[in-house]
Amino acid sequence: MRHKSTAAAALLLVASLAWPAVSFALNLRLSQIDASRLLLSQRVRLYVSVTDDLGRPVEDLRAEDFRVFESPDGERFTRIPRLEQFRPSAGIAEGVSFLLVLDNSGSMYDTLAGNPTEDPQAMRMTHARDAVRSFLSSMTDPKDTVGLVSYNTYYRLHAAPSKDRALVSAALEGITRPSREEAYTELYHSLSRAVREFEGLAGRKAIVILSDGENYPYSEHSGRPHPELGERVVEHTEPIRACQEEGITVYAVNFGAVKDPNLESIAVETGGTVFDARDRRELESVYRAIHEQVAGEYLLAYRATMAPAVRKFVRVVVQPAGAAAGPELSATRFYFSSTVFGLPLTSLSLLLLIPLLAAAAALWLLTALRLERRKGPAALEVLHTRVGRASTRVLPLGTAKTVIGGGRSADLTIAGAPGVKEQHATVVYDKSKKAYTVVSSGEVLVNNQPVKTRVLEPGDVIDVGGATIVFDDGEV
C-alpha cells in the first residue's frame, strides 16, 4: 500500500507515540462517538480504530487493553469503571453506512496530470468511477449500506444509502460532465448537506469524499448569487460541526496535486483521516484501506457520567499487550451531550429562595383575599346587552329619577339597540317608602315578567330592549 496516511497530531485528537525499539507503531483513533441513546439508556458507543503504521487494523486487542475516561471540561477526567459492551471488528458485525461523495467539477474531466483531454479513458472521472466500482465489489458484508453523491456548483444525490450496490453502480453513470456554470466546487456546502442523507440510519456512519481541488464557491468567484445558497459562503467549520453532532466520520481522499487546505482538518476533527491518491490503483487501495479500517474498528459502550456540559470529552487509552505490546496510546474527542433541562447556573445563590418565598407569600395573600362586595349606594349594573352597547356598566342611583333609554340625554344610554326608545324606562325613588320603582313607557321585563310599574327588590333583573340590568340596593 503506497498511500500515505496523514493523520494530524495538531489537535487533541490523535496522539500516538513512537516506539523506538520496535519496527511498528500503532495509531489510535476515536473515529465515531454515538451518543444518540444517551438520554434513553445512559449509553455512549465509541468506535475505536487501532491501526499499524501501514494503516492496517490491529484486531487482536482485548477489552482489558482499553480504558475509557470522560470529562465535562476536557481537563478533569473520570475513569469509566466498566465497559458495558466490547466488540472487535464491529463494522463487520454491525455493518457500516457509507456515503461516497465524488467531486464532479470540471477538472475531473482532465487527465491525471491535469491536462485537458477528450479521451474518456484518460479522464480522472473514469479512474474514480472504476475505483468506486472496485470499492462496491469489495463490500461483501450484506449489512453494509452505501449511497452516492456528486458535487460541483450543485449537490446531487444519485443514490440514497441502501443495501443495493447495483443501484449505486448504475447511478455512477448518471454523473455527467458539468457545464461551465456547474463547474464550481461547493465542497464545504456539499459535505454539510451530505450529513442529512444519514437520517434514519443507526450505527456506524462514514462519508468518503473524493476531492480533486479546493473549495471554490460559486457566489465568491462568479460574482453572482448561488441559485440555491444565494450569497452565503459555507465555511469549513460547518461540515465539521454537522458531522460531530451526528457522529459521522469523514474520510477524505485527495485525488491529484491540488488539495483543499481544510479537508484534512475536516477529516481529523470528525475522527477520520486523509489519504492521497494519484491514479486508479492508488485510489482503489485507498478505498480498500478505508473499508478495512472501518470494518476492523472496536466498539466500546459504556454508561455516561452525569456531569452536565454541552460537550463531553471522551478519552480512550490503549495499552497493547501480547504480540502488539507497546507504549500506551491515547485519543481524545468530544461529543455533543444532550441536556435534559439545559445547563445549570454557574452558581447557586440564596437569592433563589426569594421567588419561592414571594410566590408562597402571594399564595397566602390570595387565600386571604376577600372578594365580597362592600356596602355601597344603590346602583344599576348592566350584565350584558344582546344588541347595542351600554354607556356605563355600573350606574349609582341617586334620589332623583334615573332615565334608561336609547337617547344621549338618558342617564343610562343603551346605544345601537333599535327596540329601545329615547326614554324607555325611569327608575324613581320614593322617599317615604325608601324604595325604587321602575316605570316604563316601552316594553320592560322585570325578572322576565312584563311590567308597567314595579317596586324593585334587591337583585331584580330588568330587561330593557335586550339589555340585562340588575338592580343592586347596595346592601350586603
Place this chain on the structure above:
Amino acid sequence: MSTLVRRLIILCLGVLAGVAAWPLAELIVFNQAAFPSYLVFVAVLGAAVGLLMGAFLGAAEGITARIKSRILPGILVGAVVGVLGGAIGFLVGQAALLVIGELALQSTRSFQRVGLPVSRAIGWGFLGVFIGMVEGFRARSGKKIAVGLLGGLLGGLVGGFLLEYLRLLAPGFRLNRLVGLVILGAAIAVFYGLVEKGLAHGVLRVLNGALKGKEYLLTQSRVNIGRSRRNEVALPPYEDLADRQAQIRIRRGEAVLSNLEPKRPLLVNDRPVGGGKAGDRTGGEHRLKYDDVIRVGSVKLFYRVP
C-alpha cells in the same frame, strides 16, 4: 367573584406555581452530577415541578369558591398528585422518547430538535393531566375530571413545548427556565379555564346579599345549591336556606332545576315552581332557560350562558 376574576386567579396561581418551581428546578439541575442516571434525574425533576404546580393550582378551588377549609387540603392533595404526575409523566415522556428514538430519529440533531421537545412536552402534558384532575377527584365529578384531563393535557403540551423550545431558541438566556416554567403554569391554567368554559352548561350568578356578584360555572351534571359548604353552589350567608335546598341536574341535555326542600318555595321568574300541587312532595321541577331568575328563600340567582 365573576368567572373572569376566577379565571384570572387561576392564571395567577399558575404563574406563581412557575415562579415557585423555578428555584427547586435550578437546585436539581445544579446537582445533576449527583444523580445516578438521566432517568432518575428526569423523574426527580418532573416530581419537583409537579409538587409546586400541584400545590399552587390545588389551592385554586378553595380560593375561588372562598371556602378556606378547602384550601389546605387542596394544596396537600395537589402536591401529592403533582409529585406522582410529574414523575410518571416524565417517565412516560421518556418511554415516548424511546419509541420516537427507535422509530425515526437516529440523528442527534433531529433528536435534539424534535424528539426531545416532543417527548418532554408529552411528559409536561401528563403532569398537566394529573394536576388538572385533582379538583375533579375531590368533587367526585366525572365532568370535572374530564375538564382537568383535557385542560391539563393541552396546557401541559402547549406550555411544555414552549418551555422546551425556549431553551433551544435562547440557550444562553439565564432565566429561560423561569420563563418556561411560568409559561407552563400559565398554559395549564389558561387551558383549564378554556376547557372548563367549553364544557360548562351555564353560569349561576348571585344577584343579591353577601355573595352578590359571585358566579358559579356549572360543569357537573349534578349541582347542589344550599347553605352547606359541601354544595357546589355553597351559600352559607343566606340563613333561611336549607343545607341542601335545590339541585340542577342535566337530563337529556337540559338543565332541570328542582326544589329539594318544598317548605321554602322556589320561584323562577317570580312564578312558583311546581309548588302547591296536591301530592307533589318534590317541590316541583323547572327546565332552566338562560336568563332565568331563580329565587329561593332570600337568595336570587341568575342563570346565564357560560
